[in-house]
Amino acid sequence: MHSWITISLGDPRPLYLQVIEQVKRRVAVGDLPPGAELPSIRELAAGLKVSVITIKRAYLELERDGVIATRQGKGSVVADKPGLQASIQEGELRDHLKQAVSLGLLLGKSKTDMQRRIAEIYEQTQKVANEKRT
Amino acid sequence: MNLQAIRILFLKDLFLSRRPLFAYFVAGMAASALVCVPNTTLTFIGFILVVTVAIAAGIHLIGTLMLSEFTDQTRLFVMSLPISLLDYSIGKISVVLTTYLIPWTSMFACLVIATYVLGKPGNVVVLPAIFLFLLCGFMLQLMTAVISESVGWTICVMVAGNVGLNVFMMKLFANAEVAATIKSDVLSWPLVILQIISVELLIIALALVAAFLFQTRQRDLV
Amino acid sequence: MKKELDSSTATELAASMEGVSKSYKHFKLRSIDFSLEKGTVAGLIGPNGAGKSTTMRILMGLVQPDEGTVSALGKSISSSEASSKQDIGYFSDDMRLYKPESIGWHMQFVRSLYPSWDDGYAAQLLDRFGLIAHQIVKGLSHGQRVKAMLLLILARRPKLLILDEPTNGLDPVAKHEILTELMRIVEDDSRTILYSSHNTQDVEQISDSITFIDRGRVIASSNRDEFVERWKRIRIHAPDGWKTPSMEGLRLESSHRNLHVLSLSNFHEQVPNQLQQSGIVIEAVESMTLEEIFVSSVMRGREEIQS
Numbered sequence: 125m126h127s128w129i130t131i132s133l134g135d136p137r138p139l140y141l142q143v144i145e146q147v148k149r150r151v152a153v154g155d156l157p158p159g160a161e162l163p164s165i166r167e168l169a170a171g172l173k174v175s176v177i178t179i180k181r182a183y184l185e186l187e188r189d190g191v192i193a194t195r196q197g198k199g200s201v202v203a204d205k206p207g208l209q210a211s212i213q214e215g216e217l218r219d220h221l222k223q224a225v226s227l228g229l230l231l232g233k234s235k236t237d238m239q240r241r242i243a244e245i246y247e248q249t250q251k252v253a254n255e256k257r258t
Numbered sequence: 259m260n261l262q263a264i265r266i267l268f269l270k271d272l273f274l275s276r277r278p279l280f281a282y283f284v285a286g287m288a289a290s291a292l293v294c295v296p297n298t299t300l301t302f303i304g305f306i307l308v309v310t311v312a313i314a315a316g317i318h319l320i321g322t323l324m325l326s327e328f329t330d331q332t333r334l335f336v337m338s339l340p341i342s343l344l345d346y347s348i349g350k351i352s353v354v355l356t357t358y359l360i361p362w363t364s365m366f367a368c369l370v371i372a373t374y375v376l377g378k379p380g381n382v383v384v385l386p387a388i389f390l391f392l393l394c395g396f397m398l399q400l401m402t403a404v405i406s407e408s409v410g411w412t413i414c415v416m417v418a419g420n421v422g423l424n425v426f427m428m429k430l431f432a433n434a435e436v437a438a439t440i441k442s443d444v445l446s447w448p449l450v451i452l453q454i455i456s457v458e459l460l461i462i463a464l465a466l467v468a469a470f471l472f473q474t475r476q477r478d479l480v
Numbered sequence: 481m482k483k484e485l486d487s488s489t490a491t492e493l494a495a496s497m498e499g500v501s502k503s504y505k506h507f508k509l510r511s512i513d514f515s516l517e518k519g520t521v522a523g524l525i526g527p528n529g530a531g532k533s534t535t536m537r538i539l540m541g542l543v544q545p546d547e548g549t550v551s552a553l554g555k556s557i558s559s560s561e562a563s564s565k566q567d568i569g570y571f572s573d574d575m576r577l578y579k580p581e582s583i584g585w586h587m588q589f590v591r592s593l594y595p596s597w598d599d600g601y602a603a604q605l606l607d608r609f610g611l612i613a614h615q616i617v618k619g620l621s622h623g624q625r626v627k628a629m630l631l632l633i634l635a636r637r638p639k640l641l642i643l644d645e646p647t648n649g650l651d652p653v654a655k656h657e658i659l660t661e662l663m664r665i666v667e668d669d670s671r672t673i674l675y676s677s678h679n680t681q682d683v684e685q686i687s688d689s690i691t692f693i694d695r696g697r698v699i700a701s702s703n704r705d706e707f708v709e710r711w712k713r714i715r716i717h718a719p720d721g722w723k724t725p726s727m728e729g730l731r732l733e734s735s736h737r738n739l740h741v742l743s744l745s746n747f748h749e750q751v752p753n754q755l756q757q758s759g760i761v762i763e764a765v766e767s768m769t770l771e772e773i774f775v776s777s778v779m780r781g782r783e784e785i786q787s
Contacts, residue, residue: 133684169663230752334542
């Protein structure tokens with residue numbers, strides 16, 4: 125069960141975020157269907173060799189985001205919500221865009237500047253993807 | 259004070275020192291046997307060997323059982339076990355003393371027998387004085403090892419003891435009363451011997467108490 | 481003596497130290513306050529000579545502090561008491577076993593002193609660590625020796641483990657084997673681990689809380705993710721004659737002409753604006769690794785003492 129999550133210390137982001145991201149990814153692609161049981165906090169911590177507090181925090185945020193539901197004394201399961209997969213995918217996309225926008229703001233770029241860039245990169249990436257297909 | 263722990267520690271050290279203990283016991287018996295041979299030169303050599311075995315056994319056992327705990331860092335391992343410093347001290351001092359007394363007592367007994375076998379019963383009076391002197395030296399080494407935790411200092415005390423022993427024996431045999439007793443056929447204990455023995459026993463007791471008190475007064479176990 | 485159960489938060493402590501000080505000829509441990517929550521893994525990171533070993537020895541009752549109180553597993557700890565050591569497992573990198581004897585002999589010896597020794601588990605550990613009972617200690621490699629010593633501790637299932645640099649000098653495979661075994665212990669929420677290293681990688685992943693220690697003082701205490709979130713490295717371009725503003729938590733790490741690298745220990749979203757107001761251009765805001773955070777914390781701590 126734990127083999128699909130990998131924690132990398134080389135990744136500068138907090139560990140709990142890595143766990144959250146990977147759980148969301150699995151739910152988004154359907155590996156973890158609604159109602160699927162998740163390992164207990166301590167089990168997962170031991171399995172991944174990360175601190176219990178990391179998993180606790182990850183589970184807490186996953187619950188807050190509606191991705192998982194914790195039943196009293198019975199552990200956690202993937203939330204049984206229609207459209208969960210889609211909303212996670214949307215969430216991921218928004219996160220990435222938010223990062224890009226934050227950096228842009230930091231570097232002093234305006235909204236039109238950003239929009240221009242996004243359009244440019246979109247076309248470039250689409251072109252490369254099309255070339256790969258042919 | 260945990261008797262169970264002390265017993266376990268005692269047996270552990272006894273086991274760890276089994277090889278030197280056996281070696282010294284056997285060497286001691288061999289040297290004592292040599293003393294029994296009715297040849298003055300061989301008896302003399304045998305006697306020197308007995309003294310050598312006693313001194314070597316002392317320093318070796320103190321080295322193996324006490325000093326090596328510092329140099330080999332096994333002390334940290336032992337002190338992490340559920341034993342108090344008191345348990346450790348009692349166990350350690352008693353096992354070092356016991357392992358020394360095994361060859362010491364057997365040689366002492368053999369030499370007493372030797373004086374009768376060789377037909378020189380008068381010599382028996384010097385044996386307690388000499389053997390207790392050796393035991394004194396050992397106790398002082400033990401005390402030094404406990405207090406200084408240093409191989410260097412312990413060896414100094416050993417060397418001093420060795421030199422002291424030779425001087426002591428020289429003066430002992432030169433003493434008129436003693437010389438007379440040795441030659442006679444009647445066994446009588448000269449006062450000077452009794453005085454010497456009392457002083458030696460006192461030193462042994464004091465050294466033992468000093469070593470024990472110092473060990474148990476430590477606030478840090480390592 | 482401080483009560484272990486803090487009535488306001490009801491967090492049970494596996495161990496605590498209050499105002500603990502110890503003086504040696506060339507080193508002083510100064511007024512250490514430290515608490516260890518039950519069921520957690522706590523990491524203690526410090527450079528060599530920082531006082532990690534002394535702190536852990538005091539916690540174990542091997543060294544008596546000059547001042548302060550120490551308690552572990554609900555009992556007051558002092559060097560004259562042996563009973564607390566029954567449920568505490570202590571490992572130190574400079575501990576040694578008896579070279580001429582075998583691992584099996586040591587197992588028998590330790591077993592005779594601990595009623596909690598589990599033969600089955602001990603056999604499992606021998607297997608997991610790749611050790612053989614009749615191997616003589618003298619012939620063991622460093623990694624095997626460490627694993628043998630840990631086996632002797634783990635097999636009796638202590639409630640509190642105090643491990644002083646257990647992964648020091650180990651190859652990655654041995655480290656993996658040991659961490660896996662330690663994490664199995666974590667599954668039991670009544671058992672606690674305190675684990676030190678001079679190296680952040682060994683500690684950061686599995687520790688619920690991380691404490692930095694340097695020159696006998698506690699420098700900082702938090703958990704890995706919080707450290708990584710609060711600390712940022714900021715690369716800036718500043719005009720000539722610019723001086724580091726006295727902002728709390730801000731420190732100049734390095735400079736090259738007009739390019740400066742700053743570290744900030746309490747980053748929040750307004751900071752870039754505040755800095756830009758002092759007339760500089762921010763080139764980048766980056767995350768710092770725990771190791772970098774550790775080094776910066778230590779440097780700050782030392783500068784604080786000097787000023």
